[in-house]
Amino acid sequence: MKPFKVWLRNFTVWKKNFLTSLVGDAIDPLIYFLGFGYGFRALIGNVDGVDYVAFIVPGIIMSSAMTGTSYECTFGSFTRIAGRKTYRSLLIAPIMIEDFVIGEVLWGMTKGLLSAIVMMLFTIIFGYFPGWFIIFNILNILLTTFTFASTSLFFASISRSYDFFSYYFTAFISPMFILSGIFFPISSFPSWASFIARIFPLTYSVHLSRGIYTKTFSFFMIIDILFLLIWGSFFFYLSMKFMKKRLIN
Amino acid sequence: MEKEIAIRIEGISKKFGNLEALKNISFFVKRGECFGLVGPNGAGKTTLLNILMGFSIPDKGFFEVNGKRAKDTRAIKREIGFIAQDEILDEELTTFQNLYFHGLYYDLPKREAKKRAEELLNFFGLTRKDEQVKNLSGGMKKKLAIAKALIHNPEILIMDEPTIGLDPRSRTVIWDTISALSKSGKTVLLTTHYMDEAEKLCERVAILNRGEIIDIGEPRKLISTHLPPAVLEVKVDTEEERREILNYITRHSVEHRISGNIFILYPKNLDSTRGEILLLGIENITKRNSNLEDLFLKLTGRGLRDETL
Numbered sequence: 001m002k003p004f005k006v007w008l009r010n011f012t013v014w015k016k017n018f019l020t021s022l023v024g025d026a027i028d029p030l031i032y033f034l035g036f037g038y039g040f041r042a043l044i045g046n047v048d049g050v051d052y053v054a055f056i057v058p059g060i061i062m063s064s065a066m067t068g069t070s071y072e073c074t075f076g077s078f079t080r081i082a083g084r085k086t087y088r089s090l091l092i093a094p095i096m097i098e099d100f101v102i103g104e105v106l107w108g109m110t111k112g113l114l115s116a117i118v119m120m121l122f123t124i125i126f127g128y129f130p131g132w133f134i135i136f137n138i139l140n141i142l143l144t145t146f147t148f149a150s151t152s153l154f155f156a157s158i159s160r161s162y163d164f165f166s167y168y169f170t171a172f173i174s175p176m177f178i179l180s181g182i183f184f185p186i187s188s189f190p191s192w193a194s195f196i197a198r199i200f201p202l203t204y205s206v207h208l209s210r211g212i213y214t215k216t217f218s219f220f221m222i223i224d225i226l227f228l229l230i231w232g233s234f235f236f237y238l239s240m241k242f243m244k245k246r247l248i249n
Numbered sequence: 250m251e252k253e254i255a256i257r258i259e260g261i262s263k264k265f266g267n268l269e270a271l272k273n274i275s276f277f278v279k280r281g282e283c284f285g286l287v288g289p290n291g292a293g294k295t296t297l298l299n300i301l302m303g304f305s306i307p308d309k310g311f312f313e314v315n316g317k318r319a320k321d322t323r324a325i326k327r328e329i330g331f332i333a334q335d336e337i338l339d340e341e342l343t344t345f346q347n348l349y350f351h352g353l354y355y356d357l358p359k360r361e362a363k364k365r366a367e368e369l370l371n372f373f374g375l376t377r378k379d380e381q382v383k384n385l386s387g388g389m390k391k392k393l394a395i396a397k398a399l400i401h402n403p404e405i406l407i408m409d410e411p412t413i414g415l416d417p418r419s420r421t422v423i424w425d426t427i428s429a430l431s432k433s434g435k436t437v438l439l440t441t442h443y444m445d446e447a448e449k450l451c452e453r454v455a456i457l458n459r460g461e462i463i464d465i466g467e468p469r470k471l472i473s474t475h476l477p478p479a480v481l482e483v484k485v486d487t488e489e490e491r492r493e494i495l496n497y498i499t500r501h502s503v504e505h506r507i508s509g510n511i512f513i514l515y516p517k518n519l520d521s522t523r524g525e526i527l528l529l530g531i532e533n534i535t536k537r538n539s540n541l542e543d544l545f546l547k548l549t550g551r552g553l554r555d556e557t558l
Binding site for chain 1: 265302303304305306322323324326327331333336337338339340341342346347350351353354355356398
């Protein structure tokens with residue numbers, strides 16, 4: 001219950017300007033969807049037997065989940081632990097660091113979920129709808145946002161300033177956006193690039209989502225789920241550890 | 250007997266690198282008492298409070314709050330209303346929301362949290378409930394911080410420098426508030442480097458200097474044990490005056506302390522000494538009652554506000 005109160009506190013603050021925030025989070029993936037999707041379709045036509053726009057829709061939704069969560073759990077969380085020191089106003093009450101970390105992760109997941117849902121609604125308007133399989137996709141979004149919330153929060157817990165996050169975004173999030181198989185199949189990469197792609201968690205989210213959208217299930221989806229779970233749990237553990245180290249001396 | 254003790258601290262030590270912030274600190278606060286931890290900045294007051302709140306882990310020693318052991322931070326926090334020097338208001342929330350959410354953090358039901366928040370806002374005269382916290386004045390912020398600490402109706406209040414940075418009027422208001430809370434039966438542990446504050450509010454004080462407790466007791470008793478009832482305060486304006494007074498002090502071996510351009514003398518015969526100094530041509534001389542500030546100076550050899558000593 002305690003982490004939920006941390007979540008509720010963040011939600012209350014966000015609610016004041018939610019429209020601006022939602023539009024801001026959704027605008028980037030939207031531009032890529034329209035630009036890449038409809039731009040490249042003219043040149044490419046079909047990929048792996050599907051229409052190019054249909055090919056990128058699952059990945060674009062996942063990238064929007066990733067970005068929404070990552071911004072919140074880096075810049076947002078860092079403001080709460082270092083900038084405004086909001087954590088102090090929580091920790092003088094019987095809220096423990098564990099509650100705070102879980103609350104931040106849950107809130108980061110919520111932000112990612114909201115971005116992804118906005119993106120998903122948009123693609124539905126354009127006619128890309130996986131039917132009731134959308135439930136699986138939402139589960140996938142939750143798993144993906146958990147993975148990125150934990151990873152981002154770990155970086156927030158060790159960061160000394162906001163500048164640090166520009167590395168996180170340029171060296172991790174941005175390459176992932178390009179190399180995780182959203183816009184082209186990983187199999188078409190040279191072997192070194194496909195190796196890198198296989199280290200990135202987003203690759204597994206995209207693969208999973210694409211399977212859901214094309215309704216083709218395979219054994220590899222279990223690997224996708226396990227990879228995301230293990231990655232997310234590992235960074236969740238680290239976030240907890242380093243947040244305690246940072247906030248208790 | 251045990252029930253009479255609200256906070257018990259035994260043998261707490263804490264090092265930061267080579268700095269010994271706290272050295273073997275032991276004391277207790279009785280139920281219903283207003284207890285002051287007195288000392289200059291850097292004496293270790295805030296470190297000790299951080300340890301009580303679980304923000305810092307001591308290297309040695311243990312403590313109990315209302316019978317709850319040190320390890321159970323969550324239980325200890327429930328016993329305490331904590332008013333830190335800063336950063337305990339949530340700047341992204343309104344005054345009402347600050348109190349309401351704080352109530353939720355203590356597991357008050359939503360209705361109860363809302364009711365308590367409104368009561369406290371009224372009680373403290375914080376009438377603009379939808380005001381953003383960042384727009385409040387220093388005094389208002391302090392009131393809100395105290396209101397926040399009272400949301401779960403704790404028996405014990407811990408305040409870190411409750412009036413630091415406040416204007417004189419707000420200071421008086423906060424003092425009255427603390428007095429009233431203390432009279433209503435709350436146990437209060439406060440830190441301060443204002444001696445007048447400690448004398449006015451606290452039934453007992455512990456004098457803390459460089460991480461060590463030098464003495465503990467009732468302010469008046471401590472003063473009468475260590476000092477004559479009154480002292481002379483001589484203010485020198487010129488180098489010449491300074492030389493003259495130093496000369497006089499050495500010649501008559503008068504016990505004294507120096508704090509900037511103020512000389513505090515503890516002479517055996519107050520009135521004759523005063524007359525002799527006046528004869529030296531130094532006119533800025535006052536006789537006043539000894540206070541905790543003098544005591545601190547005497548016990549530690551340095552002023553509370555004067556870091557250079």
